[in-house]
Amino acid sequence: MALEQTTTLIGTVPAVALVGLAGVSAQWVAWRFQLPAIVLLLGLGVVVGPVTGLIDPVAQFGSLLQPLIALAVAIILFEGGLTLDFKKLAGAGRGVFRLVAIGAPLGWLTSTLALRYGAGLGWEASVVFGGIMIVTGPTVIAPLLRHARLRKRPAALLQWEAIVNDPIGALAAVLAFQVVLMLNGAGNDGLGWLIFGILFSAVLGYAVGLALVKAFRDALVPEYMKVPVLFAAVLGGFALSDVVMHESGLLAVTITGIVIANANLPSYEELRRFKEHATVLLVSGLFILLAASLDFASLGQLTWRAVLFVLAIVLLARPITVLVSLIGTDLPWRERVLVAFTGPRGVVLVAVAGLFGERMAAAGVADGTLVGPLAFVLVAATVVLHGFTIAPMARRLGLSGGDVPGVLFVGGSRFTTELAEALKAAGLPVLVSDTNHANLRHARAAGLPSFYGDILGEAAEHSVEFLEFSTVLAASDNDAYNTLVVTDLGPEFGRDRVWRLPRSKENRERHALPSGLSGRSIGEGRTLEALNGALRDGAIVKISRLTEQFGLADFIEQWPEAIPLAVLREDGRIEFRSEFTSAKLEKSARLVALVSEPEPIPPQEETA
CATH class of the missing domain: 3.40.50.720 (NAD(P)-binding Rossmann-like Domain)
Incomplete structure (x- = not known):
């Protein structure tokens, strides 16, 4: 009863302020004491959410919660795309290509097998959720890299893989879901629409990027309006692409960011730094909301097989995917091992998994209701695991900047x-x-x-x-x-x-x-x-x-x-x-x- 009174006393505006304060405080504590920020954000979100009841995202934000999360993820992915300058691959280009071209489909397969035989899900739910699990979490990778201070090449591998594979994972889930609907007799036009949606989002993202580059380079936009125009164009492109096909907006904004990153704009550094500041706030807020949305009742549906599933992903699916993908490259074994055992999942996985879990449950797919809880457990486990292990592992392998800068x-x-x-x-x-x-x-x-x-x-x-x-x-x-x-x-x-x-x-x-x-x-x-x-x-x-x-x-x-x-x-x-x-x-x-x-x-x- 006391929990309900506390929740009703805090309205939407105080909840927003509390999310911002909690997120920034966790980031500062992490910097001050050299701790992984993502772990603190997750823990603090649980405290202000299900433990104390101060924040109930569903009750306080209502129908705006999912759109706000989607827009925040779009901005984070766009900022990630802004960091993907091809000149800065630092010798990791071939490795990145293989992690995308080979790693994405192979990761889909290994994740599907881990879900089927580890978590015990049916094949339909496993294939859809396995597609989502291609994503390694751009919202998590950036804070972890900042904390671990990795050398250029392994950092580039993890960063490029996370950002490029993020929209691919969402689109893979869309593809798998359309196939499931077709097998259940829900229509035969899903695949054609999917191909059109992917092409449309890719062309749209490229066009928005070129338009912004031309406008900035030809001084069609004054300096004080460049950031607002950038925000408006990115959110507009994301929304338009998502209207055509759900989840395709992630691909559009990522391509837009990559186009701008490789255009050599004079004002690029100012744009990137502002976006970095915005991303720190958004990542903090998203993880607080993610943890605050935790429903202990839904987690109660899981059995001991959830633990087996997490172990299968961390110890089998991820290492096999990376090590097989990087066969034939000139990457040292230390870098391969570090990348193979670093695969944290983040907000995108939980958001997309929750959405498709609901859709599969509505379509009568067995085990659809377990997708959301499993996604949260995987995110929490990998965030805590990699948050505390990536820095010492990198130092042990000689891939970090050392203890004394x-x-x-x-x-x-x-x-x-x-x-x-x-x-x-x-x-x-x-x-x-x-x-x-x-x-x-x-x-x-x-x-x-x-x-x-x-x-x-x-x-x-x-x-x-x-x-x-x-x-x-x-x-x-x-x-x-x-x-x-x-x-x-x-x-x-x-x-x-x-x-x-x-x-x-x-x-x-x-x-x-x-x-x-x-x-x-x-x-x-x-x-x-x-x-x-x-x-x-x-x-x-x-x-x-x-x-x-x-x-x-x-x-x-x-x-x-x-x-x-x-x-x-x-x-x-x-x-x-x-x-x-x-x-x-x-x-x-x-x-x-x-x-x-x-x-x-x-x-x-x-x-x-």
């Missing part, structure tokens, strides 16, 4: 070389990059990893494993380029992780830059020329550990002219600093500073 130095010089040497000796990965080959001579002579080229260019995207680095120091001899680096890489690394050296005229009001462009500086106002000069005069980069016997005051007393550069935390992570303050220093922190060693006192001659 390093520093990316932009600009080769004596200063960056000596600082990079000191940090490397302290256990941090480092990389020195420069557009001038001659500027890297110090780094190469010191045996440091280096990259010759523009760190903001496409060559760097293919050659540099950015996930190995958490911090950037722009320290080239070009102040304007340093500003460009911190401005461009700030959204990727985080504004608090991108630093630069002071500009030559930084303290003059006429030459001051807005805070959004300038970034934060180190070195107490000293320019690159001044820091290089200090090194030529005998200064060194010194790392000193603070202890009970040797604190910050002792450090300053011993080296009063020290130039503070950074602090190394106990876990090995680095924080650049413009000054050292005891308020934010751990007792075991290590101070990185430029110090002038005192000249040795010459021994005095003994007098007779």
